[in-house]
Each structure stands twice: as structure tokens, then as C-alpha cells.
Amino acid sequence: MPDRAYISIQNVSKHFGSIHAVDQVSLEIQKGEFFGLLGSSGCGKTTLLRMLAGFETLTMGEIYIDNEATTAIPHYQRPVNMVFQSYAIFPHLNVFQNIAFGLRKDRLSKRVLANRVNEALALIKLEGYGKRGANELSGGQRQRVALARALIKKPKVLLLDEPLGALDKKLREQMQLELRQLQKGVGITFVFVTHDQEEALSMSDRIAVMSNGKVLEVGSPTDLYERPTNRFVASFLGAMNLMEGEIKSRRGTACVVETDRLGLLQADARGQDFAPGEKISVGIRPENISILPAAPADVDPEESQTVQGVITNMAYLGDRSHIYVTIPTSPEPLLVARQNLDGVAANLGSTDADIFLSWSPSSVLLLKTSSA
Secondary structure (H helix, E strand, O other), X not given: OOOOOOEEEEEEEEEEOOEEEEEEEEEEEOOOOEEEEEXXXXXXXXXXHHHHHOOOOOOEEEEEEOOEEOOOOOHHHOOEEEEOOOOOOOOOOEHHHHHHXXXXXXXXXXXXXXXXXXXXXXXXXXXXXXXOEHHHOOHHHHHHHHHHHHHOOOOOEEEEEOOOOOOOHHHHHHHXXXXXXXXXXXXXXXXXXXOOHHHHHHHXXXXXXXXXXEEEEEEOHHHXXXXXXXXXXXXXXXXXXXXXXXXXXXXXXXXXXXXXXXXXXXXXXXXXXXXXXXXXXXXXXXXXOEEEOOOOOOOOOOOOEXXXXXXXXXXXXXXXXXXXXXXXXXXXXXXXXXXXXXXXXXXXXXXXXXXXXXXXXXXXXXXEOOOX
16 A cells, blocks of 8 residues: 555544544645635634544544554544743743753753753754743743744644634744744645635735535645635635636636626636636626726736726725725626725825726636535
8 A cells, every 4th residue: 555645544434423623634744734714713723633642532433644543542642742822821820931841751861851841942942941930931932942842843844723723914924924933844745724715815825715524525735726616715715706606618727607787707727617607706806906096008818817897995904905896787886906006095095086996817717616
């Protein structure tokens, strides 16, 4: 039998009575990968992580780590370690003692133990903090200590359950970069759980989007954001103008789809097998819609499509603005996102301004109607 992926999750389920917290999930995670489990609260992502750790038993299925079945292996003997959202720093121990805690049964000499802890402190950029008390640490420093305590055991896999959830926005963004750099430096496979879309996109090599105990789609951050195939995934990752549609015709990858908000649209169905007559969902990202002050001349619908509308609302968000545009054929306004470069928002004028919206067929996403 050929080697499995470094972590192979095969048809795994976890039932709590009638509740299927994880429902027939299969995933392959490669060695050295930073893999994200993304979804809203209650989707099953933390339960799946806890099954990897050995804190939850499987109702069915099997999990392999480095080609070894883990069902019969208790959590304290598995080649994994886990970092919790609360960090679980021991308040009565200083930083050195917290980091060294996992090595207490290894019977290391004082010199070897000190070297291992000092190496871990250097790894998390807290040299000289060994004697500092747990109550003297900031949130970011506590997170680093929890990481060092987990990594000092040199696990094959590090599991992280919402590791940055307790931090404020600015520190969380800083720690996202540091955690990614740390993972690249140590080369250990990281599997982390988050409900934060931006966190998953910025840190992961690949992401599994979960809902109602199932994995809906797996892919790189770029693929899942720019070319999702599932309606729920498309709407969960960032903002999206969604509508219902039906494939009217197809020639190669070029499709014509009739929608309930924008009429007939040209779309590119590369890599998808939608056929004429099939009911689908259609999406356009707000940032892929251009705003024009006047109707463009001689527009080829296979290159660009245009619709006239009226600005009915604007939301200034600092680095960007959200512009809501009412068009005659849509019961709800289209959302357009614009970066605030050189006063873009101010130059659009006030609400009630007549404008034209334009987008390319490659920006029109064809999505499976199956959702969460």
C-alpha cells in the first residue's frame, strides 16, 4: 500500500446522541503544511481537532499520523501537541517553568533542560524572560509561551484551537505573521482552527471550509477566495453579490447564464461541468465591479458587461469604501468595494448619483447551489 498523506483523516464522524458534530469527513494534510479548519461556531472544526489530539473518541472512521493509526493511542502518547485559545499558562509558575513543564518526565540534566528552554525562548523572541511571572505577561507574550511549551516537545503535529482569538485586532495581525514565520522555521505540520476568514487566508497553505459537520471545499486561500465552487464557501469568505441563475448555453468554457438580478450574463466555466438548463448560484465579488461615470462606447459583452444604476448608500471604512448601487432589475442593491486612493469615495459624489457598473465575464463565479 502506498504511503498516505502525513495526516490522513478517513471518513471520520463524531456523534453526540442525535447530533452529528463531525459527519463523514475525509482530509489529507501534507507534512510541513500549515492547514486551516475554517467555519462558524458549531460547524465541527474544534471537535475534529480534538479527535486529532485524542481528546475525543471517533464514532466511526480512522485518523492516521505519519502512516500510523491513532485510534488505539491515548492522547498523551500521540505525536501531537495542542495550543488552546486560553493558552492554559500555569499562574504559579514563571516563564521558564511553564515552558519546561512538558519535559518534567524526560529526566533531563539541568544543563540540557536549560539549553532546551533557552532555545525555545529564542524561538519565540522572549530571551531573558525566563524568570518573569505568568501574571507579568501581556496577551501576546502568553501566546508565545504557550507555543514554546508545545513546541519544546518536538511534536510531529502542532494543533492550534483559535490560538489568536483572545488578542486585540492589531496584536492578532502581528501574531499571524509571527506564527507563520515560526511554522516555516520549525517545519512542523500545523493544523489550526479559526472562525476568522482573514486569519485563515493570511496564514494557511490550504483551508478546509466546514459547515454542519461537513467539509464543503478544500483549497489554497487564492483558489477558495477567487474561484470557489460552493455557494456557502463563496459567501463565507469575504463579501459577495449572490443571485440565482440557470445555464442557458455553453460553448467550450464560455457560458451564458440567466440570473434573477442582472439578466443574462457572460461567464467563464473553466474547470466546471455545468450544462445548459442547470440551476446554479452566481456570484460577483464587490471589488471586481468597476464604477464608471458614463456608459462606455462599443462594449463587447464577451469582454465586459455594463449596467446603469444609482448610488443609494456609502459606508466609509478607512482603507476602503462600500458603495451600494440600486439597479432596475435587482430587488436589492449591488455592493461595490473601492480602495480609498486619492479620495475615491469623495470623487464619486453623493448618494442619488447616476453611474454605470462594469465587470468582466471572468469575474462571474458559477457556484453549486448546495449550501450549509
